[in-house]
Amino acid sequence: MKKIAVFTSGGDAPGMNACIRAVVRTAIFHGLEVYGITYGYDGMISGNIKRMHSHSVSNIIQRGGTILKSARSEEFRTKEGREKAYQQLKSLGIDGIVAIGGDGTFTGAKVFYEEYGIPTIGCPGTIDNDIYGTDYTIGFDTAVNTALEAIDKIRDTAAAHDRIFFIEVMGRDSGYIAVECGIGGGAEFVMVPETETDLKKVVKSLKNLRKSKSSSIIVVAEGDEEGNADLIMEKVKVKINDEDKEFKVTTLGHIQRGGNPTARDRVLASRCGMAAVEGLLNGEANCMAGVVNGDVAYTSFADCIGKTKPLKGDHLRLIEILSI
Amino acid sequence: MKKIAVFTSGGDAPGMNACIRAVVRTAIFHGLEVYGITYGYDGMISGNIKRMHSHSVSNIIQRGGTILKSARSEEFRTKEGREKAYQQLKSLGIDGIVAIGGDGTFTGAKVFYEEYGIPTIGCPGTIDNDIYGTDYTIGFDTAVNTALEAIDKIRDTAAAHDRIFFIEVMGRDSGYIAVECGIGGGAEFVMVPETETDLKKVVKSLKNLRKSKSSSIIVVAEGDEEGNADLIMEKVKVKINDEDKEFKVTTLGHIQRGGNPTARDRVLASRCGMAAVEGLLNGEANCMAGVVNGDVAYTSFADCIGKTKPLKGDHLRLIEILSI
Amino acid sequence: MKKIAVFTSGGDAPGMNACIRAVVRTAIFHGLEVYGITYGYDGMISGNIKRMHSHSVSNIIQRGGTILKSARSEEFRTKEGREKAYQQLKSLGIDGIVAIGGDGTFTGAKVFYEEYGIPTIGCPGTIDNDIYGTDYTIGFDTAVNTALEAIDKIRDTAAAHDRIFFIEVMGRDSGYIAVECGIGGGAEFVMVPETETDLKKVVKSLKNLRKSKSSSIIVVAEGDEEGNADLIMEKVKVKINDEDKEFKVTTLGHIQRGGNPTARDRVLASRCGMAAVEGLLNGEANCMAGVVNGDVAYTSFADCIGKTKPLKGDHLRLIEILSI
Amino acid sequence: MKKIAVFTSGGDAPGMNACIRAVVRTAIFHGLEVYGITYGYDGMISGNIKRMHSHSVSNIIQRGGTILKSARSEEFRTKEGREKAYQQLKSLGIDGIVAIGGDGTFTGAKVFYEEYGIPTIGCPGTIDNDIYGTDYTIGFDTAVNTALEAIDKIRDTAAAHDRIFFIEVMGRDSGYIAVECGIGGGAEFVMVPETETDLKKVVKSLKNLRKSKSSSIIVVAEGDEEGNADLIMEKVKVKINDEDKEFKVTTLGHIQRGGNPTARDRVLASRCGMAAVEGLLNGEANCMAGVVNGDVAYTSFADCIGKTKPLKGDHLRLIEILSI
Structure with missing residues (x-):
């Protein structure tokens, strides 16, 4: 490999730059050219491909x-x-690929590898943490801390006005971010796609909680x-039916995708x-x-x-027990 | 005064606790009882009034x-x-009031003072900075920095995906937060209630900007x-009419009300x-x-x-000039 | 157990309050009294012991x-x-203990348990991460992110003036903090107690690095x-012997012990x-x-x-490879 | 002017990049070439001078x-x-200069202007805030917030262990940073060059404070x-002479010079x-x-x-009154 x-590829995640830096410098350390x-x-x-050097990745970590x-x-x-893509890589003599991204990225990489055989290794770059084969994905820790x-x-202002706040975090198919920032934020409830949300129970508990x-x-x-x-707040509000209580929604949105990555x-x-490049050198391919x-x-x-990587069972118990 | x-009162703002602390300690320093x-x-x-001591405000700044x-x-x-309120204060012997809040708070304080004559001084506590008589309001600097x-x-992820982001910040009647975080955030445009927003110009500029x-x-x-x-994004999107371009909205919401206050x-x-308490001692009243x-x-x-306190003229020019 | x-105990660490909260609420959830x-x-x-309730730990996480x-x-x-301590606990009817701290805390807890037999479980609260039996200790992640x-x-100002900065982080006996914030901070070198520091190599490399x-x-x-x-900087400075180069030291000190804990x-x-309390209920003792x-x-x-818990081998390689 | x-120049300060950006874009906006x-x-x-464009200052604010x-x-x-410098500028046709820095920078700029007559305007870039002619200097607000x-x-860990902490902040000749972060940090004392430090009073007060x-x-x-x-801590420690009390020092050092600038x-x-460039165009020179x-x-x-710009008198009173 030379x-x-x-x-x-896919949604960006904090830490992708640190990963690019590691790929570039590990490659150069081992005598490879890197693009x-x-x-x-x-x-x-389209052939939007450029040679990278050690200084190309200075001050981006x-x-x-x-x-x-x-x-x-x-x-x-x-x-x-994909044929065009292959021709572009072939013309430059690329004989190894590191693909940083999530499920969609790896699906493409797998097909491409199986068709054209250029050894490819992925790195898990997505804030959602929903990738099997790694304890955590790159960007997840930062997204959770941002949330x-x-x-x-929000708790400051919620407490000042005795309000009930519904905070929406990212996670279309997975509740990792919601669960970790729910535990860390001392939330009363966390609602995630993996488990059935029992709104009746929530309403009952909220009524009880309000006494203490x-x-x-x-x-x-x-x-x-x-x-x-927004929808869930409206459902709960109707059922609680208490004019004295204020319900508010905040949707955190794209701030969760950006920001300086955490140490983790x-x-x-x-x-x-580093492992992706050294894996390629050791003959690994078609893997993350x-x-x-x-x-x-x-x-x-x-x-x-x-x-699929299931949520930790004790995490859901934590939220139930610690919000009493 | 004893x-x-x-x-x-009103919307909470970061720094209100620091202000309470200053009121309590300045009062005690000058030999007053404080509630x-x-x-x-x-x-x-309702008479929800309690004696406060120096340690009541420890570790809240x-x-x-x-x-x-x-x-x-x-x-x-x-x-x-208001009559009930007066009786509550009278029964405790309160002969001076410090009211921390915004326009609504001061409106109430003014009426109450004019009716019952208990000397009252306000402190400007609101993130909106829309109060005449002070360069800045308590909470504004924190809200701007949070935004x-x-x-x-968001700029990190906007740049990674070449997106156009519309970011909504607080300010129902005033554009102070929008203008300062627009300048500081290197925004291409800032839309505020004080000036007419020219969407045609924005659309034209965005089309031009997209080249560079x-x-x-x-x-x-x-x-x-x-x-x-949301509404503005839809209007602009329709007019730009370019399928390759992604438009996104983030509404920052209540995170702007909370958080540790800045040094300022x-x-x-x-x-x-401190000035409110010492003002009371010096005979000031019915003022902020x-x-x-x-x-x-x-x-x-x-x-x-x-x-009204107008926006700085050079601030609006700054945004126009510096976003080229 | 009732x-x-x-x-x-020992040096404080961010997250200790979150741990206290979890102990208190899990105990109450399971019907225990908690002190x-x-x-x-x-x-x-001395018997400085008080009953705790659910609200005793509100808003401390x-x-x-x-x-x-x-x-x-x-x-x-x-x-x-220890006899006095036992009498205090006995008089209150305490029949289970949760000790949050590090090595020294657990040494005391072990002796006390072996002498008096009150079931005791520890929680690893120390920023140093040098405790066997847990992947990470409570406070470590926060300390690393603070550093x-x-x-x-510091890199901002180092780059502006072309300076060589020596940054001292906590870790008397262990290099965990140094290694993780060295990798995350893109440091050229990391010096830790676990491995021999080769100053000659550092000097040689610094001279080479300075070209690029x-x-x-x-x-x-x-x-x-x-x-x-300070000492290491002086040794290196003498050996590099270049008047054009500025060497600076920053000792981060106690800021690493404080601050809001990270999500992790x-x-x-x-x-x-939670595990400590449920462990006690399940008959565990004399353990962490x-x-x-x-x-x-x-x-x-x-x-x-x-x-002892050794440093990850690939972490030290990372620093060497990624600083090229 | 074309x-x-x-x-x-001088010590770097957060916000210098935002200032460079404003100079470059304002110049281009007005049809100037900028270097x-x-x-x-x-x-x-040495002639280390390069043409700058609008995109040269993208994403640096x-x-x-x-x-x-x-x-x-x-x-x-x-x-x-200075003669060499002049020849370099002359050869490029530079007919206006913006100098971002502090006292030393302006001293040089003044001499150079008086010798060679190239119109020069300064911008106050220094964290120390010790420049007459501006309410605040660029970088001061960030430095204060960092401190x-x-x-x-540090207060977290000081409170956990009942310690007395001496925290050294930047300010060789001026106490602005110390005073503002002292007020904001709820410090018991602030020691600055502008006023005589009365250690006897500090010792007496510390002994009193320790009761409450x-x-x-x-x-x-x-x-x-x-x-x-370090020196002051030792002096105080000797005079308090209490073995039960722990005294600690943290010197914040160069972290105060770096970091993302605040909104302010x-x-x-x-x-x-912007004002520097427009000032040059309007015939201003030899000024900030x-x-x-x-x-x-x-x-x-x-x-x-x-x-000289004196410290605010009420700031020193604030510290005395609010630390009771």
Whole structure:
């Protein structure tokens, strides 16, 4: 292996830059040439590919976003698109790929590898933490801390006015962010897609809570089956039916995708990036480099995409017990 | 003067606790007894009033929210409500009042003073900065910095995906927060209630900008006459009519009300709180203690409520020039 | 088991309050009475012990420090001291103990348990992360992020002036903090007690680095065998012997012990606190409740104290490779 | 005027980049060519000067440090050095200069202007806030907030252990940072160069305070006439002479120079940068563009350097009164 390329794809996540840096520097350390593809698979197709050097990644480890930009590519879903991409890589002599992203990114990478055989390793870059084969994904810790800081601020104002706040966090299919910032934020309830939300119980508990506590925080994952935070608030409000009580909604939105990555995300991103390059050099391919039980581990793209990582059981109990 | 009471009212603002602390300790320093009224005018009516000591305000200077809580009071708008409030204060021998809040708070304080004559001084506690008689209001600096940190995070993800972001900040009647975090956040446009928003110009500029810049940030004050950020985004999107471009909205909401106050807000709150108590001791009343041109100044409630504080002219020019 | 007591001891760590909250609420959830001992073992001896309720721990999950205070106790090292402590607990009917702290705390708890037999479980509360039997200790993640934010700030000024900065972080016997914030901060070198520091190599590398990089960051654990950051800087400065180069030292100090805990520390603290109480109810004793490979695990005090937890091997390689 | 140059000099300050951005974009807006000089006066002498465009300053408004780097220049103190600098500027046709820095920077700029006549305007970039002719200097607000966040963290651990903490902040000749973060941090004492520090009074008060408060924070400006924080702590410790009390010192150091600038600093930097360029276009020279009483004002270099800006009198009273 002599030349590798790296790109980011899908929703951006804090720590992607730290991962790019690790890929570039590990590659150079081992004598490889390294290229950066801008705009993900779209850039691969259009040949938006440039040589990277050690200084290309100076002073980016602490930055949110991705210097290689990201995009969704419809064209790469077609055979013709992938053929163009292959020709671009072939013309540059690229014989190894590191793909930083989530499920969608790995699905594309798997198909492309199986069609054209350029060894490819993924790094788990997504705030959602919903990828099998790694304890945590790059960006998750930062997103949770960003959401938690917002909850801390909202609790100040909730307490000052005795309000009930519904806070919507990211997570279309998974409740990881909601659960961790719910525990950390001392939320009374957390509503996630993985478990059935029992609004009757919530209403009953809120009525009871109000005797001992003046304000309440409810964290809602955007993908909860009862609806988004606005909808759920309206349902609860109607059932509580108390004019003295104020109900408010805050949807945290895209602030969860940005910001300087936390220490944990920078370390994870660095480890995955180094492991991806060294994995390629050791003959690994068609897999993701993650961290499992604290150690680097390679998991086939097939498993990463196909298997699900359940929420910790004791996490849900924690919320129930600690909000009394 | 022997006994004074302090309360917070209206929307809470970071720094209110620092102001309460200053009132309590300055009062004790000068040999006064000091009482805290919980839940604003409602608590005054119901007699929710407790003696405060130096240690009652220990370790609160850095906390958002208000330990005295806040509420809107319909009852205080009635003559009967105010009579009850007066009887409560009279029974405790309260002969001075410090009211921390905004326009609504001062309106109530002015009426109450004119009816019952208990000397009252206000402190400007509101994130909106829309009070005449003080350069800045307590909480404004924190709210702007909170909004700015959110914009910094959003810019990361906006740049990664080449998106146009509409960010809604607080400000129903005033654009102070929008303008300061727009300048600080390097926004392309800021839309505020004080000036007419020219959407045609925005659309034209965005089309031009897109040649040189890949992403754009537009800050919208919630009270802009063209609507909230969702509405404005839809209007602009329709006019730009470009399928390749992604438009996103983030409404920052109540995170702007909470959080640890900044240094500036803690200092301002401390100065206003001390000045309010010392003003009472010096015979001032029916006025607000603010900071004008860097020095403490007392402004009559009538002026605080009746006069408007215009946006700085050079601030609007700054945004136009610096976003090229 | 009917009544348990909880205390914090040793150096304070962010997340201790979240752990106290979890202990108190889990105990109440399971029908136990719970008591808080102030000032650690000293408070146990002097009977500084109070009943705690659910609201006693409201609104503390996000606060640094410990509401139960901490202290070192010489008296508890004596048989007489421990006898007094036992009599205090006996008189209140305490039949279970949760001890939050580090090595020293657990050493005391082990002796006390073996002498008097009150079931005791520990929770790992220390920023140093040097306790066997848990992946991470409560406070470590916060301390690393605090140090990292400081390094990010220092890198700004180091780059502006082309300076070489030696940054000293906490860690008398262990290099965990140094290694993680070294990786996250993009440090050129990290010096830790666990490995021999080769100053000749550092000097050589710094001379080489200076051709490609203008500024450098070196992270020093306070317990490095070559001395503290001041000493090491002087040694390096003499050997580099270049008048054009500025060498600076920053010792981060006690800021690493305080601050709002991160999400990770709050979740870890909550899990350990709940596991400690439920462990007591399930007959566990003389052990610590930690989290190993992501799941709650109980490890005997003997192992926690006696065994060492080595630094991750790939972490040290990361620093070497990624700083090229 | 057709071509202007901009540089930063002296100690770096957060917000310098925002100021550079404002200078560059305002110049371009008005049809000027603009050049950036790297490494301050040294770069002027050696001709380290490059054309800047609008995109040269994209995405820097939020960054600490200075993209133009900074340095002290011995050579510029000589007539020969300044002659070289002039020839460099002349050869490029530079006919206007914006100098961002503090006293030393303006002293050099004044001499250079008087010798060679290239119109020059300064912007006040220094964390110390000790420049006459502007309410605040660029970087001061950020430095104060950084110091304050550190004090907040230290208070957590001080309270947990009942310790007395001496915290040293920057300020060799001025106590602005110490005073503002002392008020904001609820310090018991603040020691600054401008006023005589009465250690006897401090010792007496600390002994009294210890009856009602368990921990204390004392903020020391590095230039206090009684010495740095280490020295003062030792003097106080000896006089208090209480073995039960722990005294600790934290020297915040260079973290105060870095970090993302606050909203206030970004707005101030933007205003000063725009005013400097527009001042040059309007025929101003040999002066600094600052903000006085909220409005842009030009003050001659002679006054900026020669006059002193005293500490606010009520600030010192605040600390005395509010720490009871």
